[in-house]
Amino acid sequence: MSQATFGDDELFGEAANEMREDVETSLADAWAALPDADDVWEADADNVLGVLNGLNSALNAGDAEDHLRDAKKWFTMGQRADAFDDADDLEAEIADLEDAIADISDAEEQVGELTTTIPALRGTLEDAGPDTEADDEADATDEDGDEAEA
Structure with a gap:
């Protein structure tokens, strides 16, 4: 059996190309894992x-963070x-992806807060106003009138 000989530089160049491909693949996977704009x-x-609730579900970065982590690790x-001979493009894309994920995370947090605030606000508004006997009597009359019509 003959053994192929490879120079260290050739092996290093091949490994560098594979590493760049891994970074690019992880970045592409991360972008694909982000929520769809229409959703x-x-x-x-x-x-x-x-x-x-629908928006909160849509604002999930999903596996994008894991793919970003892989891209950053190999980068x-x-x-x-x-x-890398020239890694400026990869570095810029990583930064753009980090910004997008941060924006999604911030929006998810804000929507989550509104999801708990809005029902409480509704309850407050329903209970707002003076509670008088006249209101109670009007409600009772409406109930009696509705029952008489039925």
Whole structure:
């Protein structure tokens, strides 16, 4: 059996190319894992709470954070090994992806807060106003009138 000989530079170059491909693949997977813009923009609900719950579900970065972590791990390793001839494009894309994930996370947090605030606000508004005997009597008359018509 003959043994192929490879120079260290050739092997290093091949490894550097594979590392760059791994970073690019992880970045592509991360972008693909982000929520679809239409899912965030469009709503199908009967009330505000339904819209907020739907939006909260849509605002999930999902596996994008894991893919970003993989991309950063291989990118950092490649940079420290000085394996990339030009890594500015990868670095810029990583930063853009980090910003997008941070924006999604911030929006998810704000929507989550509204999801708990809106029902409480509704209850407050329903209970707001003076509670008088006249209101109670009007309610009783309406109830009696509705029953008489039935």
